[in-house]
Each structure stands twice: as structure tokens, then as C-alpha cells.
Amino acid sequence: MQQVPAIVDGRFKLFESHAILIYLACSFPGVADHWYPADVSKRAKIHSVLDWHHSNLRRGAMLYVINTTLAPALGFPLNLQAAAKAEKTLDASLSKIESIWLKGSGKFLLGSNQPSIADLSLVCEIMQLEVLDENDRARILGPYSKVQEWIENTKNATKLHFDDVHGVLYRAKVKLRTQRENAQSQPSLKAALQSKM
Amino acid sequence: MASLTIFADRKSQPSRAILIFCKVNGIEFEEVKMDLFKGDHLTAEYEAINPMKKVPAIAHGDFTLFESHAILIYLACCYNVSEHWYPTDLRTRAKLHAIMDWHHTNLRQGAAGYINTTVVAPKLGKPPNPEGAAECERKLIASFSTIETMWLKNDASFLLARDQPSIADLSLVCEIMQLEILSMEERNRMIRPYKKIQKWVERVKNATNPYFDEIHQLLYEIVASSKQQEA
Numbered sequence: 001m002q003q004v005p006a007i008v009d010g011r012f013k014l015f016e017s018h019a020i021l022i023y024l025a026c027s028f029p030g031v032a033d034h035w036y037p038a039d040v041s042k043r044a045k046i047h048s049v050l051d052w053h054h055s056n057l058r059r060g061a062m063l064y065v066i067n068t069t070l071a072p073a074l075g076f077p078l079n080l081q082a083a084a085k086a087e088k089t090l091d092a093s094l095s096k097i098e099s100i101w102l103k104g105s106g107k108f109l110l111g112s113n114q115p116s117i118a119d120l121s122l123v124c125e126i127m128q129l130e131v132l133d134e135n136d137r138a139r140i141l142g143p144y145s146k147v148q149e150w151i152e153n154t155k156n157a158t159k160l161h162f163d164d165v166h167g168v169l170y171r172a173k174v175k176l177r178t179q180r181e182n183a184q185s186q187p188s189l190k191a192a193l194q195s196k197m
Numbered sequence: 198m199a200s201l202t203i204f205a206d207r208k209s210q211p212s213r214a215i216l217i218f219c220k221v222n223g224i225e226f227e228e229v230k231m232d233l234f235k236g237d238h239l240t241a242e243y244e245a246i247n248p249m250k251k252v253p254a255i256a257h258g259d260f261t262l263f264e265s266h267a268i269l270i271y272l273a274c275c276y277n278v279s280e281h282w283y284p285t286d287l288r289t290r291a292k293l294h295a296i297m298d299w300h301h302t303n304l305r306q307g308a309a310g311y312i313n314t315t316v317v318a319p320k321l322g323k324p325p326n327p328e329g330a331a332e333c334e335r336k337l338i339a340s341f342s343t344i345e346t347m348w349l350k351n352d353a354s355f356l357l358a359r360d361q362p363s364i365a366d367l368s369l370v371c372e373i374m375q376l377e378i379l380s381m382e383e384r385n386r387m388i389r390p391y392k393k394i395q396k397w398v399e400r401v402k403n404a405t406n407p408y409f410d411e412i413h414q415l416l417y418e419i420v421a422s423s424k425q426q427e428a
Contacts, residue, residue: 001299012288020296026287040274041260047267052249054301100248180240 018050020119025041034114045110049101049118053125057097060090061125064140069131073176087140094144102146108151115157123154127166130173133180198275199258201226204246206233207415208276210309211265212253214371218269269364272372273275281361292357296348296365300372304344308372314317317376318320323379334387341391351395362404372403374413377420413418 009027021195025036036044063086067079078181096110104111110117126147129137141148155162163170203226204211204218219226229238231252241249247254254263257275264269267279273283284290284347310333314326349357353365373394376384388395402409410417 014288016293016295016298018298019291022294023287023291024279040271044262044267044271047364048262048264049299050265053264054298059302096249124281168415 017120018053018117021121025117032114034112035117042110046116046118050121052096053118053122056089057093057125058120060086060088060093061128062086064090065128065131068130069133071115071177073179086128090140094141097150098144098146102150108150108157112124115154119150119154120158123151126151127169130166130169131176133176199260201272202229202244202256204229204254204256205225206231206237206252207412208233208419210305210371210375211368211372212414213416214364214367215253215255215268215342215407216412217274217371217405217408218272218282218367219407220412222256222272222276224272226277232329265370266364269368273364281359282364285364285381289359291359293365295366296356299343300365300369303336304340304369307333307335307340308375310319311337312351312375312378315383327344333393337387341388341394344397345391345393347398352393352396355404362401364395366401367413370387370398373398374416377416378423 001015001085003015004012005017005020007020007024010022014023022036025031036046064083067083067086072078101109106112108115109122110118126141129140132140201224203212205216205228207213207216207230216228218224231243233252238247239245243254244250246256246261249263251263252336253265253268254261255272262271268274272278278326284293297370311330314330314333318326324387344356347400348358349354353359355362356369357363372397373388
């Protein structure tokens with residue numbers, strides 16, 4: 001499919017991150033049950049979050065980041081209409097996570113007090129918003145206190161590994177912020193790089 | 198076993214996949230017929246079943262679940278269905294998961310997107326969007342091509358060259374059936390080059406009939422009546 005991620009395990013090749021996460025959880029001994037519970041009902045609920053993700057959070061977040069930050073950084077024109085549409089999808093998705101998936105008093109999705117592969121997949125998606133202009137990110141995430149707490153819970157549950165794996169993203173964030181600040185002091189560039197809205 | 202209720206609109210592709218799956222496997226259920234055009238999915242009672250307010254959804258005793266792939270997997274595991282529907286081998290299962298995941302943003306987006314843009318949106322008074330339609334058609338054609346080259350390796354098979362259908366075959370074929378709503382000219386333009394796809398659709402129908410045709414009857418009637426109106 002010429003996309004990432006993919007894995008190779010011996011001669012077995014697999015793509016689609018949710019399929020990979022499930023395969024790894026089932027194939028490798030020592031993976032704690034909470035990541036992908038053996039209980040059929042709990043597992044089904046995790047599947048429903050992962051399925052919902054494709055056309056909701058992923059779609060909104062990805063299209064928003066592309067249309068406000070990545071495209072201009074790569075020299076493509078800004079598409080404000082597409083960005084506005086994506087922000088609606090993103091906001092609706094965050095709202096659903098806040099009110100539906102994080103309903104109750106659990107620290108993680110589906111009322112659980114331990115993380116699953118669904119928490120990891122969705123939080124990594126939201127982490128992509130780190131590359132946005134700080135004001136935009138604050139505006140988008142601001143209304144959702146449960147979401148913000150859940151992101152911290154997930155980071156804490158995966159400690160060193162989370163920040164280690166996100167190293168490239170954190171460096172991209174700094175680079176893009178510097179580009180934006182330079183553009184602020186150069187009006188002609190500012191027009192090209194200014195985040196919408 | 199607790200009683201099973203399926204909330205379905207037979208106009209909906211994923212609803213049909215679940216109904217056919219249950220009938221083929223002799224799973225007893227009560228069907229609550231939802232009509233999306235009448236807003237049955239927007240009631241407070243239904244929101245208690247599926248807070249996302251979409252179909253399909255199930256209630257199995259006190260347990261409720263939405264998202265058709267999650268439902269198909271759940272039912273395959275709870276009931277004693279033949280192994281070919283949801284293989285126990287981890288690697289085969291992983292490959293089926295990958296197809297079903299791929300489906301969301303490829304075949305589904307292409308097919309349903311094209312129908313929404315060219316058939317549903319005009320009925321709701323929205324302006325024409327030929328660019329949007331062309332983009333969906335590109336995605337749909339690319340999806341047919343991917344299915345043929347990656348997953349339908351020989352002529353006498355189902356996805357992943359298996360000799361019996363899985364829940365992935367059912368889900369994807371029900372999606373392709375939605376294209377019956379289009380004019381014959383449009384549908385033929387898109388699907389004619391893909392002989393393997395056409396033969397695979399027939400194999401899935403044969404493997405699940407008479408239930409496949411029974412569950413698709415509403416769709417066939419809608420198509421027939423709209424053709425009469427055009428004539």
C-alpha cells in the first residue's frame with residue numbers, strides 16, 4: 001500500500017496499525033491483558049473505538065494538520081475551506097471522546113482504569129496536534145478537560161517510552177514554531193505560513 | 198444465551214452484513230427495523246443503545262455494541278459459527294483485520310462517498326459537487342484495483358485466496374451492492390473492468406443465499422422503483 005506503519009515477523013508481513021496492535025498483543029507472551037482483553041465483550045468495545053477512530057478523530061485531526069501546517073510548510077497552498085471542515089470533524093470527535101468514550105470515572109477509555117491499544121492509538125493521533133500553532137491547539141483542546149487528563153494518564157502509563165517515541169514529533173514542533181516566528185517578522189512569508197482562522 | 202436484538206436499516210450496507218451473517222449461521226435475533234429517512238436513529242431511546250446515533254447496533258442481554266466490524270467479530274466469537282467466518286489462526290485473522298480496517302477509508306469512503314455526493318446530496322437540495330464525486334470515484338476504482346491485485350489471487354476464491362467467505366467478504370460485498378442504486382451506465386463504467394470483483398460478488402451471494410437476496414430485497418425494490426420513475 002506504500003504507507004506506514006507495517007511490520008515483518010519472519011516471513012509474515014502486515015499493515016494497518018490496529019491490525020498490527022492486535023496481532024502483537026496476541027502473539028507475544030507477557031503482554032498484560034488490559035492492552036487487549038481476552039473477555040469477548042471488553043474486546044468488542046475496544047474494536048468499536050478503533051473502528052470509530054478511522055472516520056472521526058483520525059480524519060479530522062489528519063486533515064486539519066495537513067491543511068493548516070503541513071501543506072504550507074511543504075510549499076503547498078493553504079486550503080482554508082478544507083481546514084474549516086476538518087476542524088468541525090475534529091471538534092465533533094473530541095466532543096464524543098469527552099462525553100461518550102470517557103464517560104464515567106475511569107482514567108482511560110470505556111471506563112477502564114488501565115490503558116488499552118485503543119487509548120494508545122487515539123492519544124498518538126491527538127499528539128499530532130503538537131505541531132500546530134499553540135493558539136490553535138489551545139483553542140481546539142481547551143474545552144475538553146477530560147480529554148486533556150486522559151492524554152496525561154496515557155503518557156504516564158507508558159512513561160519513558162512515550163516521550164522517546166515522540167522525539168521526532170517534538171523536534172518538528174520546535175522547527176515549525178521557529179518557522180512561524182520567523183514568518184511573523186517577515187510579512188510576505190507570514191501570509192503563506194499563518195495558520196487559519 | 199441472552200436474547201439478541203439487531204437495530205438495522207436494510208438500506209444500510211453494514212446493517213445488511215450483520216443480518217445476513219446471523220441468518221446464514223442460524224443465529225436467532227429480533228430485528229428492530231430502523232428507517233434513517235424517518236429519523237429513527239435520532240430518538241432518545243435509540244441514543245441509549247448507540248450514543249453515536251447510527252445503524253447498525255446490537256443489544257445482547259444488557260450488552261450494547263455499535264460499529265459493524267466490532268459486531269461481526271463479537272457475534273462470530275459468541276456463537277458457534279464455522280471457523281472460516283473469523284479464523285482462529287492469528288496471522289490469517291490479522292490479515293482480515295487489516296482488510297476491514299482498510300475498508301473504512303478506501304472502499305467505503307469511495308463507494309458511499311460517491312453515492313452521497315451524486316444521489317443523496319441533490320435530494321437534500323445541496324449544490325452539485327462534480328469535483329467531490331470525481332475524487333470519490335477515483336478512490337472507488339483504486340479500491341477495486343487493490344482488492345483484485347492484493348486479495349483476490351485466483352478466480353475460485355474469497356479474500357486472501359481462502360476457499361470460504363469470511364466476515365470481511367460479507368462486509369465489503371454489501372458495500373459494493375450499494376452501487377446498485379446508481380444508474381446502470383455509471384455502475385457499469387466503474388465495475389466493468391473488474392471481472393474478478395464481479396465474480397467474487399457472485400460467489401459471496403451464492404455462499405449466503407437465499408439470505409443475501411432476502412436481506413437485499415429492500416435495496417432491489419428501491420432500485421426498481423427509481424428506474425420506473427426515470428422511464
